[in-house]
Amino acid sequence: MTDSTSQTYTRADEAFDCLQTAIVKGDLAPGDKIGELDLCSRFELTRGPLREALGRLESRGLLVRRPHAGVKVVSLSASELVELYRIREVMEGLAARQAAERMTDQEIADLQATLDAHETMIDEAQGQAYYQAEGDYDFHHRIATGSRNIKLAQMLLGDLYYMVRMYRYRLSTSAGRPHRALGEHRRIVEAIAQRDGELAEFLMKRHINAARKNIEKKIQEGVLTI
Amino acid sequence: MTDSTSQTYTRADEAFDCLQTAIVKGDLAPGDKIGELDLCSRFELTRGPLREALGRLESRGLLVRRPHAGVKVVSLSASELVELYRIREVMEGLAARQAAERMTDQEIADLQATLDAHETMIDEAQGQAYYQAEGDYDFHHRIATGSRNIKLAQMLLGDLYYMVRMYRYRLSTSAGRPHRALGEHRRIVEAIAQRDGELAEFLMKRHINAARKNIEKKIQEGVLTI
DNA sequence: AAGCCTAATATTGTCAACAATCCTAAAGTA
DNA sequence: TACTTTAGGATTGTTGACAATATTAGGCTT
Numbered sequence: 001m002t003d004s005t006s007q008t009y010t011r012a013d014e015a016f017d018c019l020q021t022a023i024v025k026g027d028l029a030p031g032d033k034i035g036e037l038d039l040c041s042r043f044e045l046t047r048g049p050l051r052e053a054l055g056r057l058e059s060r061g062l063l064v065r066r067p068h069a070g071v072k073v074v075s076l077s078a079s080e081l082v083e084l085y086r087i088r089e090v091m092e093g094l095a096a097r098q099a100a101e102r103m104t105d106q107e108i109a110d111l112q113a114t115l116d117a118h119e120t121m122i123d124e125a126q127g128q129a130y131y132q133a134e135g136d137y138d139f140h141h142r143i144a145t146g147s148r149n150i151k152l153a154q155m156l157l158g159d160l161y162y163m164v165r166m167y168r169y170r171l172s173t174s175a176g177r178p179h180r181a182l183g184e185h186r187r188i189v190e191a192i193a194q195r196d197g198e199l200a201e202f203l204m205k206r207h208i209n210a211a212r213k214n215i216e217k218k219i220q221e222g223v224l225t226i
Numbered sequence: 227m228t229d230s231t232s233q234t235y236t237r238a239d240e241a242f243d244c245l246q247t248a249i250v251k252g253d254l255a256p257g258d259k260i261g262e263l264d265l266c267s268r269f270e271l272t273r274g275p276l277r278e279a280l281g282r283l284e285s286r287g288l289l290v291r292r293p294h295a296g297v298k299v300v301s302l303s304a305s306e307l308v309e310l311y312r313i314r315e316v317m318e319g320l321a322a323r324q325a326a327e328r329m330t331d332q333e334i335a336d337l338q339a340t341l342d343a344h345e346t347m348i349d350e351a352q353g354q355a356y357y358q359a360e361g362d363y364d365f366h367h368r369i370a371t372g373s374r375n376i377k378l379a380q381m382l383l384g385d386l387y388y389m390v391r392m393y394r395y396r397l398s399t400s401a402g403r404p405h406r407a408l409g410e411h412r413r414i415v416e417a418i419a420q421r422d423g424e425l426a427e428f429l430m431k432r433h434i435n436a437a438r439k440n441i442e443k444k445i446q447e448g449v450l451t452i
Numbered sequence: 453a454a455g456c457c458t459a460a461t462a463t464t465g466t467c468a469a470c471a472a473t474c475c476t477a478a479a480g481t482a
Numbered sequence: 483t484a485c486t487t488t489a490g491g492a493t494t495g496t497t498g499a500c501a502a503t504a505t506t507a508g509g510c511t512t
Binding site for chain 2 (some may be wrong): 465467468472
Protein backbone atom coordinates (compact mmCIF):
# COMPACT_ATOMS: atom_id res chain seq x y z
CA MET A 1 0.00 0.00 0.00
CA THR A 2 3.00 2.27 0.27
CA ASP A 3 2.91 3.78 -3.19
CA SER A 4 3.70 0.96 -5.53
CA THR A 5 5.30 3.30 -8.04
CA SER A 6 8.17 4.17 -5.73
CA GLN A 7 11.22 2.49 -7.12
CA THR A 8 13.41 2.64 -4.05
CA TYR A 9 12.23 1.40 -0.71
CA THR A 10 13.40 3.57 2.13
CA ARG A 11 13.95 2.48 5.70
CA ALA A 12 10.98 4.60 6.70
CA ASP A 13 8.79 2.65 4.30
CA GLU A 14 10.14 -0.53 5.75
CA ALA A 15 9.41 0.66 9.28
CA PHE A 16 5.92 1.68 8.25
CA ASP A 17 5.13 -1.70 6.71
CA CYS A 18 6.64 -3.63 9.62
CA LEU A 19 4.62 -1.74 12.17
CA GLN A 20 1.44 -1.83 10.19
CA THR A 21 1.53 -5.58 9.71
CA ALA A 22 2.57 -6.08 13.33
CA ILE A 23 -0.47 -4.14 14.43
CA VAL A 24 -2.83 -5.86 12.02
CA LYS A 25 -1.54 -9.32 12.86
CA GLY A 26 -1.88 -8.65 16.54
CA ASP A 27 1.80 -8.84 17.43
CA LEU A 28 1.23 -5.37 18.75
CA ALA A 29 -2.14 -5.54 20.45
CA PRO A 30 -4.52 -2.63 20.92
CA GLY A 31 -3.58 -0.64 23.99
CA ASP A 32 0.04 -1.78 24.03
CA LYS A 33 2.40 0.96 25.08
CA ILE A 34 5.52 0.62 22.98
CA GLY A 35 8.88 2.25 23.32
CA GLU A 36 10.85 3.51 20.36
CA LEU A 37 14.01 1.67 21.35
CA ASP A 38 12.11 -1.61 21.71
CA LEU A 39 10.76 -1.17 18.23
CA CYS A 40 14.17 -0.27 16.87
CA SER A 41 15.79 -3.42 18.18
CA ARG A 42 12.82 -5.56 17.20
CA PHE A 43 12.78 -4.44 13.58
CA GLU A 44 16.47 -3.60 13.23
CA LEU A 45 15.81 0.02 12.55
CA THR A 46 17.19 3.31 13.70
CA ARG A 47 15.08 5.95 15.35
CA GLY A 48 14.92 8.45 12.52
CA PRO A 49 13.00 6.37 10.01
CA LEU A 50 11.04 4.79 12.81
CA ARG A 51 9.79 8.14 14.02
CA GLU A 52 8.75 9.06 10.52
CA ALA A 53 6.77 5.85 10.29
CA LEU A 54 5.20 6.50 13.68
CA GLY A 55 4.08 9.87 12.42
CA ARG A 56 2.39 8.30 9.42
CA LEU A 57 0.69 5.65 11.49
CA GLU A 58 -0.53 8.21 13.98
CA SER A 59 -1.91 10.26 11.14
CA ARG A 60 -3.82 7.22 9.97
CA GLY A 61 -5.25 6.61 13.38
CA LEU A 62 -3.52 3.32 14.15
CA LEU A 63 -1.37 4.81 16.87
CA VAL A 64 -1.88 7.50 19.46
CA ARG A 65 1.01 9.56 20.62
CA ARG A 66 1.50 11.79 23.62
CA PRO A 67 4.55 14.03 23.51
CA HIS A 68 7.33 12.77 25.75
CA ALA A 69 5.04 10.08 27.06
CA GLY A 70 5.18 7.45 24.34
CA VAL A 71 3.23 5.69 21.68
CA LYS A 72 0.49 3.17 22.09
CA VAL A 73 -1.58 1.15 19.68
CA VAL A 74 -5.04 2.57 19.29
CA SER A 75 -7.70 0.68 21.13
CA LEU A 76 -11.23 0.97 19.84
CA SER A 77 -14.14 0.81 22.19
CA ALA A 78 -17.02 -1.43 21.20
CA SER A 79 -19.05 1.52 20.03
CA GLU A 80 -16.18 2.91 18.01
CA LEU A 81 -15.82 -0.41 16.22
CA VAL A 82 -19.50 -0.35 15.36
CA GLU A 83 -19.21 3.22 14.14
CA LEU A 84 -16.47 2.05 11.81
CA TYR A 85 -18.96 -0.21 10.10
CA ARG A 86 -21.39 2.65 9.63
CA ILE A 87 -18.67 4.49 7.75
CA ARG A 88 -17.84 1.42 5.73
CA GLU A 89 -21.50 1.05 4.82
CA VAL A 90 -21.73 4.36 3.02
CA MET A 91 -18.23 4.40 1.59
CA GLU A 92 -18.26 0.88 0.25
CA GLY A 93 -21.76 1.42 -1.04
CA LEU A 94 -20.34 4.23 -3.14
CA ALA A 95 -17.40 2.07 -4.15
CA ALA A 96 -19.71 -0.69 -5.35
CA ARG A 97 -21.79 1.75 -7.37
CA GLN A 98 -18.76 3.26 -9.05
CA ALA A 99 -17.22 -0.15 -9.58
CA ALA A 100 -20.36 -1.21 -11.42
CA GLU A 101 -19.94 1.77 -13.71
CA ARG A 102 -16.22 1.51 -14.25
CA MET A 103 -14.70 -1.91 -13.76
CA THR A 104 -13.48 -3.57 -16.92
CA ASP A 105 -15.07 -6.82 -18.05
CA GLN A 106 -11.78 -8.50 -17.28
CA GLU A 107 -11.76 -7.23 -13.73
CA ILE A 108 -15.29 -8.45 -13.20
CA ALA A 109 -14.35 -11.88 -14.54
CA ASP A 110 -11.38 -11.97 -12.17
CA LEU A 111 -13.61 -10.97 -9.31
CA GLN A 112 -15.97 -13.83 -10.05
CA ALA A 113 -13.02 -16.19 -10.21
CA THR A 114 -11.82 -15.12 -6.79
CA LEU A 115 -15.27 -15.79 -5.39
CA ASP A 116 -15.01 -19.37 -6.68
CA ALA A 117 -11.63 -19.63 -5.00
CA HIS A 118 -13.10 -18.33 -1.78
CA GLU A 119 -15.79 -20.93 -1.91
CA THR A 120 -13.37 -23.84 -2.06
CA MET A 121 -11.27 -22.11 0.60
CA ILE A 122 -14.24 -21.99 2.93
CA ASP A 123 -15.11 -25.62 2.29
CA GLU A 124 -11.57 -26.84 2.83
CA ALA A 125 -10.44 -24.70 5.71
CA GLN A 126 -13.76 -25.11 7.43
CA GLY A 127 -14.00 -22.68 10.26
CA GLN A 128 -10.48 -21.41 9.70
CA ALA A 129 -11.32 -17.82 10.38
CA TYR A 130 -8.09 -16.46 9.04
CA TYR A 131 -8.57 -17.54 5.44
CA GLN A 132 -12.18 -16.52 5.46
CA ALA A 133 -11.18 -13.08 6.59
CA GLU A 134 -8.49 -12.89 3.92
CA GLY A 135 -10.97 -13.86 1.25
CA ASP A 136 -13.37 -11.24 2.48
CA TYR A 137 -10.63 -8.65 2.50
CA ASP A 138 -9.65 -9.57 -1.06
CA PHE A 139 -13.20 -9.06 -2.26
CA HIS A 140 -13.61 -5.64 -0.71
CA HIS A 141 -10.14 -4.67 -1.84
CA ARG A 142 -10.95 -5.36 -5.47
CA ILE A 143 -14.14 -3.36 -5.40
CA ALA A 144 -12.47 -0.39 -3.74
CA THR A 145 -9.83 -0.40 -6.44
CA GLY A 146 -12.39 -0.99 -9.15
CA SER A 147 -14.24 2.18 -8.21
CA ARG A 148 -11.48 4.16 -9.96
CA ASN A 149 -11.99 6.73 -7.23
CA ILE A 150 -8.45 7.20 -6.05
CA LYS A 151 -9.16 9.01 -2.82
CA LEU A 152 -11.98 6.61 -1.94
CA ALA A 153 -9.71 3.63 -2.46
CA GLN A 154 -6.98 5.32 -0.46
CA MET A 155 -9.27 5.93 2.47
CA LEU A 156 -10.68 2.43 2.44
CA LEU A 157 -7.46 0.54 1.85
CA GLY A 158 -5.17 2.83 3.79
CA ASP A 159 -7.33 3.64 6.80
CA LEU A 160 -10.51 1.72 7.44
CA TYR A 161 -9.53 -1.78 6.42
CA TYR A 162 -6.46 -1.81 8.62
CA MET A 163 -8.49 -0.80 11.61
CA VAL A 164 -11.12 -3.43 10.90
CA ARG A 165 -8.50 -6.11 10.39
CA MET A 166 -6.99 -5.34 13.77
CA TYR A 167 -10.09 -6.85 15.30
CA ARG A 168 -11.00 -9.51 12.81
CA TYR A 169 -9.29 -12.38 14.57
CA ARG A 170 -11.45 -11.80 17.60
CA LEU A 171 -14.82 -11.73 15.92
CA SER A 172 -14.48 -14.02 13.00
CA THR A 173 -16.13 -17.36 13.58
CA SER A 174 -19.84 -17.08 13.47
CA ALA A 175 -21.30 -20.42 12.47
CA GLY A 176 -22.74 -20.33 9.00
CA ARG A 177 -21.89 -16.70 8.36
CA PRO A 178 -19.08 -17.33 5.84
CA HIS A 179 -21.46 -19.08 3.46
CA ARG A 180 -24.08 -16.41 3.84
CA ALA A 181 -21.46 -13.72 3.31
CA LEU A 182 -20.27 -15.46 0.17
CA GLY A 183 -23.81 -15.50 -1.15
CA GLU A 184 -24.06 -11.78 -0.53
CA HIS A 185 -20.78 -11.27 -2.35
CA ARG A 186 -22.09 -13.21 -5.33
CA ARG A 187 -25.16 -11.05 -5.61
CA ILE A 188 -23.10 -7.90 -5.45
CA VAL A 189 -20.83 -9.11 -8.24
CA GLU A 190 -23.88 -10.06 -10.25
CA ALA A 191 -25.19 -6.53 -9.97
CA ILE A 192 -21.80 -5.17 -10.97
CA ALA A 193 -21.67 -7.52 -13.96
CA GLN A 194 -25.04 -6.19 -15.05
CA ARG A 195 -23.71 -2.65 -14.62
CA ASP A 196 -26.48 -1.92 -12.17
CA GLY A 197 -24.74 0.56 -9.91
CA GLU A 198 -27.79 1.40 -7.87
CA LEU A 199 -28.41 -2.23 -6.99
CA ALA A 200 -24.75 -2.89 -6.28
CA GLU A 201 -24.74 0.00 -3.84
CA PHE A 202 -27.88 -1.23 -2.14
CA LEU A 203 -26.60 -4.77 -1.79
CA MET A 204 -23.22 -3.70 -0.53
CA LYS A 205 -24.75 -1.47 2.10
CA ARG A 206 -26.99 -4.30 3.23
CA HIS A 207 -24.02 -6.66 3.30
CA ILE A 208 -22.02 -4.45 5.61
CA ASN A 209 -25.09 -3.70 7.66
CA ALA A 210 -25.45 -7.42 8.28
CA ALA A 211 -21.83 -7.64 9.38
CA ARG A 212 -22.39 -4.76 11.76
CA LYS A 213 -25.46 -6.35 13.28
CA ASN A 214 -23.52 -9.56 13.70
CA ILE A 215 -20.90 -7.71 15.70
CA GLU A 216 -23.44 -5.82 17.75
CA LYS A 217 -25.08 -9.10 18.67
CA LYS A 218 -21.79 -10.55 19.82
CA ILE A 219 -21.06 -7.51 21.91
CA GLN A 220 -24.44 -7.77 23.58
CA GLU A 221 -23.87 -11.47 24.20
CA GLY A 222 -20.62 -10.58 25.85
CA VAL A 223 -18.72 -12.82 23.46
CA LEU A 224 -16.68 -9.92 22.26
CA THR A 225 -14.95 -8.02 25.00
CA ILE A 226 -13.22 -4.84 24.02
CA MET B 227 -6.79 19.00 14.51
CA THR B 228 -3.46 17.88 15.92
CA ASP B 229 -4.75 16.17 19.03
CA SER B 230 -6.00 18.93 21.25
CA THR B 231 -5.23 16.95 24.42
CA SER B 232 -1.50 17.13 23.88
CA GLN B 233 -0.13 19.54 26.43
CA THR B 234 3.20 20.18 24.83
CA TYR B 235 3.55 21.28 21.30
CA THR B 236 6.47 19.69 19.53
CA ARG B 237 8.40 21.14 16.64
CA ALA B 238 6.99 18.42 14.46
CA ASP B 239 3.46 19.54 15.32
CA GLU B 240 4.47 23.08 14.51
CA ALA B 241 5.92 21.99 11.19
CA PHE B 242 2.78 20.04 10.43
CA ASP B 243 0.48 22.96 11.14
CA CYS B 244 2.64 25.42 9.24
CA LEU B 245 2.73 23.25 6.16
CA GLN B 246 -0.92 22.37 6.29
CA THR B 247 -2.05 25.98 6.52
CA ALA B 248 0.46 26.99 3.87
CA ILE B 249 -1.02 24.42 1.53
CA VAL B 250 -4.62 25.28 2.34
CA LYS B 251 -4.04 29.01 2.03
CA GLY B 252 -2.33 28.54 -1.30
CA ASP B 253 1.13 29.75 -0.26
CA LEU B 254 2.20 26.34 -1.45
CA ALA B 255 0.21 25.78 -4.60
CA PRO B 256 -0.78 22.38 -6.00
CA GLY B 257 2.05 20.95 -8.04
CA ASP B 258 4.76 22.99 -6.36
CA LYS B 259 7.95 21.06 -5.94
CA ILE B 260 9.40 22.01 -2.58
CA GLY B 261 12.81 21.35 -1.13
CA GLU B 262 13.34 20.41 2.47
CA LEU B 263 15.97 23.06 3.04
CA ASP B 264 13.71 25.75 1.60
CA LEU B 265 10.99 24.75 4.00
CA CYS B 266 13.39 24.64 6.91
CA SER B 267 14.56 28.18 6.36
CA ARG B 268 11.07 29.42 5.62
CA PHE B 269 9.54 28.07 8.83
CA GLU B 270 12.65 28.18 11.00
CA LEU B 271 12.73 24.46 11.48
CA THR B 272 15.31 21.73 11.34
CA ARG B 273 15.05 18.76 9.06
CA GLY B 274 14.16 16.12 11.62
CA PRO B 275 10.78 17.45 12.72
CA LEU B 276 10.11 18.67 9.21
CA ARG B 277 10.52 15.21 7.78
CA GLU B 278 8.19 13.81 10.35
CA ALA B 279 5.60 16.38 9.38
CA LEU B 280 6.13 15.59 5.70
CA GLY B 281 5.42 11.96 6.48
CA ARG B 282 2.14 12.83 8.14
CA LEU B 283 1.07 15.10 5.32
CA GLU B 284 1.95 12.49 2.74
CA SER B 285 -0.09 9.95 4.64
CA ARG B 286 -3.04 12.32 4.52
CA GLY B 287 -2.68 12.78 0.81
CA LEU B 288 -1.74 16.45 0.78
CA LEU B 289 1.77 15.75 -0.42
CA VAL B 290 3.31 13.24 -2.74
CA ARG B 291 6.80 12.05 -2.20
CA ARG B 292 9.24 10.25 -4.41
CA PRO B 293 12.30 8.82 -2.67
CA HIS B 294 15.41 10.91 -3.27
CA ALA B 295 13.48 13.03 -5.71
CA GLY B 296 11.57 15.40 -3.49
CA VAL B 297 8.19 16.44 -2.25
CA LYS B 298 5.47 18.20 -4.12
CA VAL B 299 2.04 19.44 -3.20
CA VAL B 300 -0.64 17.15 -4.48
CA SER B 301 -2.42 18.38 -7.54
CA LEU B 302 -5.89 17.09 -8.17
CA SER B 303 -7.17 16.66 -11.67
CA ALA B 304 -10.62 17.97 -12.42
CA SER B 305 -12.11 14.51 -12.20
CA GLU B 306 -10.37 13.77 -8.92
CA LEU B 307 -11.85 16.93 -7.45
CA VAL B 308 -15.29 15.84 -8.54
CA GLU B 309 -14.72 12.40 -7.07
CA LEU B 310 -13.94 14.07 -3.78
CA TYR B 311 -17.44 15.48 -3.73
CA ARG B 312 -18.91 12.04 -4.32
CA ILE B 313 -17.15 10.85 -1.20
CA ARG B 314 -18.27 13.88 0.73
CA GLU B 315 -21.82 13.20 -0.35
CA VAL B 316 -22.07 9.82 1.33
CA MET B 317 -19.88 10.61 4.33
CA GLU B 318 -21.50 13.89 5.21
CA GLY B 319 -24.88 12.35 4.60
CA LEU B 320 -24.04 9.87 7.33
CA ALA B 321 -22.69 12.65 9.52
CA ALA B 322 -25.93 14.60 9.18
CA ARG B 323 -28.00 11.55 10.07
CA GLN B 324 -25.95 10.78 13.15
CA ALA B 325 -25.85 14.43 14.13
CA ALA B 326 -29.65 14.48 14.07
CA GLU B 327 -29.64 11.57 16.46
CA ARG B 328 -26.91 12.76 18.77
CA MET B 329 -26.35 16.49 18.86
CA THR B 330 -27.37 18.18 22.07
CA ASP B 331 -30.10 20.79 22.00
CA GLN B 332 -27.48 23.36 22.87
CA GLU B 333 -25.32 22.38 19.92
CA ILE B 334 -28.29 22.67 17.60
CA ALA B 335 -29.09 26.10 18.97
CA ASP B 336 -25.49 27.15 18.41
CA LEU B 337 -25.62 25.80 14.90
CA GLN B 338 -28.71 27.88 14.15
CA ALA B 339 -26.96 30.90 15.61
CA THR B 340 -23.97 30.44 13.33
CA LEU B 341 -26.29 30.29 10.35
CA ASP B 342 -27.67 33.70 11.33
CA ALA B 343 -24.12 34.97 11.57
CA HIS B 344 -23.36 33.55 8.14
CA GLU B 345 -26.34 35.34 6.71
CA THR B 346 -25.19 38.76 7.85
CA MET B 347 -21.68 37.85 6.74
CA ILE B 348 -22.89 37.11 3.26
CA ASP B 349 -24.90 40.33 3.09
CA GLU B 350 -22.04 42.46 4.32
CA ALA B 351 -19.09 40.92 2.57
CA GLN B 352 -21.03 40.57 -0.62
CA GLY B 353 -19.13 38.40 -3.01
CA GLN B 354 -16.18 38.06 -0.65
CA ALA B 355 -15.62 34.42 -1.39
CA TYR B 356 -13.26 33.87 1.48
CA TYR B 357 -15.76 34.54 4.24
CA GLN B 358 -18.47 32.60 2.49
CA ALA B 359 -16.19 29.63 2.29
CA GLU B 360 -15.25 29.95 5.95
CA GLY B 361 -18.89 30.03 6.94
CA ASP B 362 -19.57 26.97 4.86
CA TYR B 363 -16.61 25.22 6.41
CA ASP B 364 -17.84 26.08 9.89
CA PHE B 365 -21.24 24.58 9.17
CA HIS B 366 -19.90 21.30 7.89
CA HIS B 367 -17.34 21.20 10.65
CA ARG B 368 -20.01 21.39 13.34
CA ILE B 369 -22.07 18.64 11.82
CA ALA B 370 -19.09 16.34 11.45
CA THR B 371 -18.25 16.85 15.09
CA GLY B 372 -21.88 16.54 16.13
CA SER B 373 -22.10 13.08 14.61
CA ARG B 374 -20.18 11.79 17.64
CA ASN B 375 -18.55 9.39 15.22
CA ILE B 376 -14.90 9.95 16.01
CA LYS B 377 -13.40 8.28 13.00
CA LEU B 378 -15.90 9.89 10.64
CA ALA B 379 -15.09 13.32 12.02
CA GLN B 380 -11.39 12.56 11.78
CA MET B 381 -11.64 11.58 8.15
CA LEU B 382 -13.76 14.56 7.20
CA LEU B 383 -11.89 17.19 9.20
CA GLY B 384 -8.43 15.73 8.85
CA ASP B 385 -8.48 14.61 5.23
CA LEU B 386 -11.28 15.66 2.95
CA TYR B 387 -11.90 19.21 4.06
CA TYR B 388 -8.29 20.19 3.71
CA MET B 389 -8.20 18.91 0.17
CA VAL B 390 -11.41 20.69 -0.71
CA ARG B 391 -10.22 23.92 0.86
CA MET B 392 -7.09 23.83 -1.26
CA TYR B 393 -9.27 24.58 -4.23
CA ARG B 394 -11.97 26.71 -2.71
CA TYR B 395 -10.46 30.04 -3.63
CA ARG B 396 -10.58 29.13 -7.28
CA LEU B 397 -14.17 28.04 -7.50
CA SER B 398 -15.96 30.11 -4.95
CA THR B 399 -17.88 32.95 -6.55
CA SER B 400 -20.93 31.70 -8.29
CA ALA B 401 -23.49 34.46 -8.39
CA GLY B 402 -26.42 33.72 -6.15
CA ARG B 403 -25.07 30.41 -4.90
CA PRO B 404 -24.18 31.58 -1.38
CA HIS B 405 -27.80 32.46 -0.63
CA ARG B 406 -29.07 29.22 -2.06
CA ALA B 407 -26.47 27.28 -0.09
CA LEU B 408 -27.53 29.05 3.07
CA GLY B 409 -31.12 28.06 2.44
CA GLU B 410 -30.03 24.47 2.06
CA HIS B 411 -28.10 24.71 5.29
CA ARG B 412 -31.17 26.01 7.08
CA ARG B 413 -33.29 23.11 5.93
CA ILE B 414 -30.68 20.63 7.07
CA VAL B 415 -30.52 22.18 10.50
CA GLU B 416 -34.31 22.14 10.63
CA ALA B 417 -34.31 18.42 10.00
CA ILE B 418 -31.65 17.93 12.66
CA ALA B 419 -33.66 20.00 15.13
CA GLN B 420 -36.64 17.75 14.47
CA ARG B 421 -34.38 14.74 15.05
CA ASP B 422 -35.24 13.48 11.58
CA GLY B 423 -32.02 11.71 10.69
CA GLU B 424 -33.28 10.26 7.45
CA LEU B 425 -34.32 13.64 6.13
CA ALA B 426 -31.13 15.29 7.31
CA GLU B 427 -29.11 12.71 5.42
CA PHE B 428 -31.18 13.17 2.29
CA LEU B 429 -30.91 16.96 2.37
CA MET B 430 -27.19 16.91 3.06
CA LYS B 431 -26.56 14.56 0.18
CA ARG B 432 -28.58 16.77 -2.13
CA HIS B 433 -26.73 19.83 -0.88
CA ILE B 434 -23.33 18.40 -1.69
CA ASN B 435 -24.61 17.02 -4.93
CA ALA B 436 -25.61 20.54 -5.94
CA ALA B 437 -22.14 21.79 -5.09
CA ARG B 438 -20.64 19.04 -7.20
CA LYS B 439 -22.83 19.87 -10.18
CA ASN B 440 -21.88 23.50 -9.81
CA ILE B 441 -18.23 22.57 -10.08
CA GLU B 442 -18.79 20.22 -12.98
CA LYS B 443 -20.56 23.00 -14.83
CA LYS B 444 -17.67 25.36 -14.30
CA ILE B 445 -15.22 22.79 -15.50
CA GLN B 446 -17.20 22.24 -18.67
CA GLU B 447 -17.44 25.98 -19.21
CA GLY B 448 -13.69 26.12 -18.93
CA VAL B 449 -13.92 28.63 -16.10
CA LEU B 450 -12.06 26.31 -13.83
CA THR B 451 -8.77 25.13 -15.15
CA ILE B 452 -7.02 22.44 -13.20
C1' DA C 453 -1.29 5.16 56.69
C1' DA C 454 -2.21 8.16 52.94
C1' DG C 455 -1.05 11.85 50.14
C1' DC C 456 2.24 15.16 48.35
C1' DC C 457 6.59 16.68 46.92
C1' DT C 458 11.30 15.88 45.09
C1' DA C 459 14.88 13.89 42.59
C1' DA C 460 16.73 10.31 39.62
C1' DT C 461 16.00 7.76 35.53
C1' DA C 462 14.50 6.43 31.35
C1' DT C 463 12.33 7.83 27.24
C1' DT C 464 11.23 11.04 23.82
C1' DG C 465 12.39 15.27 21.02
C1' DT C 466 16.01 17.64 18.51
C1' DC C 467 20.07 18.43 16.10
C1' DA C 468 24.04 18.40 12.84
C1' DA C 469 27.22 15.57 10.25
C1' DC C 470 27.66 11.62 6.93
C1' DA C 471 26.18 8.50 3.12
C1' DA C 472 23.35 7.36 -0.80
C1' DT C 473 20.62 8.64 -4.62
C1' DC C 474 18.67 11.42 -8.25
C1' DC C 475 18.77 15.39 -11.44
C1' DT C 476 21.22 18.39 -14.57
C1' DA C 477 24.27 19.93 -17.66
C1' DA C 478 28.12 19.37 -20.46
C1' DA C 479 30.56 16.64 -23.72
C1' DG C 480 30.78 13.34 -27.24
C1' DT C 481 28.85 10.68 -31.13
C1' DA C 482 25.70 9.46 -34.90
C1' DT D 483 21.19 18.97 -35.01
C1' DA D 484 19.58 15.65 -31.93
C1' DC D 485 20.34 11.91 -28.93
C1' DT D 486 23.10 9.31 -25.54
C1' DT D 487 26.43 9.13 -21.93
C1' DT D 488 28.86 10.56 -18.03
C1' DA D 489 30.40 13.27 -14.35
C1' DG D 490 29.36 16.81 -11.12
C1' DG D 491 26.40 18.96 -7.88
C1' DA D 492 22.50 19.25 -5.13
C1' DT D 493 19.10 17.04 -2.43
C1' DT D 494 17.30 13.44 0.16
C1' DG D 495 17.94 9.43 3.47
C1' DT D 496 20.27 7.85 7.59
C1' DT D 497 22.82 7.85 11.66
C1' DG D 498 24.35 8.61 16.43
C1' DA D 499 25.02 12.06 19.94
C1' DC D 500 22.81 15.72 22.76
C1' DA D 501 18.89 18.21 25.15
C1' DA D 502 14.32 18.37 27.16
C1' DT D 503 10.47 16.26 29.43
C1' DA D 504 7.35 12.81 31.67
C1' DT D 505 7.24 8.98 34.67
C1' DT D 506 8.33 6.53 38.83
C1' DA D 507 10.14 5.52 43.05
C1' DG D 508 11.46 7.14 47.41
C1' DG D 509 11.26 10.10 51.29
C1' DC D 510 8.80 13.49 53.82
C1' DT D 511 4.82 15.59 55.93
C1' DT D 512 0.16 15.52 57.83
